[in-house]
Amino acid sequence: MRCVTNADGMLSADGVLGGNPLFYFIYNAVGHVAPCWLSYLIAGLVIMLILINAVLLGAAIVSWGERRLLGRFQNRVGPNRWGPFGAFQPIADLAKLITKEDIIPYGADRLAFTAVPVIMVAAVLLGTAVLPFAKDVALVDLNVGVLFVLAVSSLTSIAIFTAGWASNNRYALFGAGRAVAVLLSYEVPVVLSLLGVVLVAGSMSLGDIVAAQAVPFFLVQPLAFFVFIAGMSAELNRTPFDVAEAESEIIAGYHTEYSGIKFALIQAAEFGGVLVVSGLIATLFLAGWAGPLADWLGWLWFLIKTFIGIFLFVWIRSTYPRLRLDQIMAVCWKFLMPLSIINLAAVVLEVFFLRDANGSLSTADLWIMAAINIALAGGSILFFGRFIREKVRTDAHTAIATNPVARGASTIGMG
Amino acid sequence: MWFEHIVFWVLSVVAIAGALGVVLVRDLFRGALLLATAFVAVGGLFVMMNAEFLAVVQILIYVGAIAVLFIFAVMLTRDVQQGNAPNRLQIPAAVISALLLAAMIATAVSTDWTTLSGAGLEAKAQLAQTQAVGIPNASDLTSAGLTPAEVESVSSGGLADLLIGNFVLPFEAVSLLLLGAAIGGLALARGRGR
Amino acid sequence: MYGLEMVKGLAVTLSNLMRKPFTTSYPEQRIRQHPRFRGEEFTWYEERCTGCASCAKYCPLGIIKIVTAPSETAPLQGDKYRLETFDIELQRCMFCGLCVEACPYDALFMGSGFEEGQYKRTDLVITIDRLRQAEKNPSTWFRPQLEGMDYRPGAGRPLGWREVGRENWRWHQHEKAGMRLAGNRDDNVSSA
Structure with a gap:
């Protein structure tokens, strides 16, 4: 933080927070009446307040939207009692959860038990810090934005395992162990797919990635798009990968013992994670805030593309049955990782041959890459899909011959 | 501040x-x-x-x-x-850890670290980091205001450049080590018999 | 499951998104039950009931309570019993319909509603006053004569006591018809 005045006599924060116009506005406005450090602090706090509110409210809206969308996918309406189209349902849920008794189980590690929802919400809120909502509007446009988001999403695995351990409940521990195994496994294909995106864009900064998408990256690298969506579904513990919180199996997995406001915070972290990852998909693969009239309407395009990401997640949730843990591991290591490696290899070769002297790619190059990669994606998905099929024995004779009861029974009728 | x-x-x-x-x-x-x-x-x-x-x-x-x-x-x-x-090695372990800590502090304090200084420190640091991760481009660094000594220390210390250039042998050895660890883990997880 | 089937599954779900949901928004809309639905409230025609308590005897749970007294009016015309109590306990009723099967005079019918929930358990008993005053929408269960008619229980047209019986039973014509209630002389059927 440097209190430097520029030529106009206005305070200027020396390049730390990028070009965030709202920050400069508040910084300068408060700087007239308050000392430099106070106006810096207030400007930062105001933006953080806006972002935190946006994420938490967005989590509530995503939970409402998911329930209604899921209902429509399943030929029924979602919640429609509270408010028009059930819009106040999240408020009703929150009121119910706040008034519930806050139980800490006997023998539980109180500090760790209470800290877990805090860590999960903190991880989600940290991830919002680098998303570009419009041109030059991000809380901070880090040089290593992509890595930052990956690092922050890896905080969730510690939180989940702490939740399972601190609950003093062996089923919670099983669920947490399974969840952490899934999370750690799926980080590998996700990181590999994002490497391809970073290579084509030439930078890890999210603002630069949006600027580099003359052709949206879901066309240029469909394999990376597919692997990222599948991997992030697993990272967020969503169906079909929700073996951690399988509502019909292991009671509730790692959050079995959580009630009341702690559970509300964990749900907020989960739906907030969906929101942040959808924002990330919009930024990395759907060209972020780009679109017609992007200077004024960039935030609108970003919202629309985030909604597309959320729609994709709910669509996938409503379509596929839950996978078993061994099937989840098979999908990760035998299906997604080869696909991400193929994507990386293809992108490396294409970038190497198509790159011009400065190291940048033109739009025509991107279209050529798109054509090659789409064909490659179709072929490799169909090919590697064969490795995760399970063989089902449909031979009736074999079944009867090996089952002594059936063998005896089958001779009775024939006498 | x-x-x-x-x-x-x-x-x-x-x-x-x-x-x-x-x-x-x-x-x-x-x-x-x-x-x-x-x-x-x-x-x-x-x-x-x-x-x-x-x-x-x-x-x-x-x-x-x-x-x-x-x-x-x-x-x-x-x-x-x-x-x-409780075991009997706690005191010896504490003594050795303290000696190690003293040695590390002495080394860290007495080394001559090359630091960036002057005006536009954050901008220079951002640029140095980008270049350190990517392909170092000396002209970009000079145009951002780094002195030649700083350009030398940043671009020759580029991580990717070093890994593929001077330190390629340890790099390959580490990858072999990782492969060995993965295979060892698989072997351990399979158990005996089968 | 993987490969092209993934896309087919997504297409199926997407086509479901476009269809109209077939949820019935209770309580604004209610699902019309089938005509033989054994509903929760009972339909009882006092004009046809003789107080024989066959329904009470047939009930496997014993939840029907019938208390009769000798009737003062016209015993010769078949008006032998005066019903003082006719309670049906809904809290244990399993709606099997055996009481309806048992009634020889077609006086008791299953109802057609399903909204009998109360806040207190003591309110779950159907008393004789409620049976007298309720709107008569009998279900056609075990009453083939109602099935032949153009009658649907939810259509909002209650049936009177003359329309619901198997009127070709001769003894039923001569007994009971019109003799039960005081002040009911105007719809006398001439008896032999």
């Missing part, structure tokens, strides 16, 4: 307290969690030194993978609540 001093002291105290707590706290699981806290604090210290890439990699690898490994290892140990059994 005094703001940075406060942040530095808070992060340092958290890091040192976390590290001490790993050893001194009775409950092993809490010790593992304190280790993760110490890692996060060290990441914060990296951010303060304008090394954001290192900070993010620290959190991604240490907190995201190594701390989880520690926690799994702790979980597989029985009697986590009781902590370590």
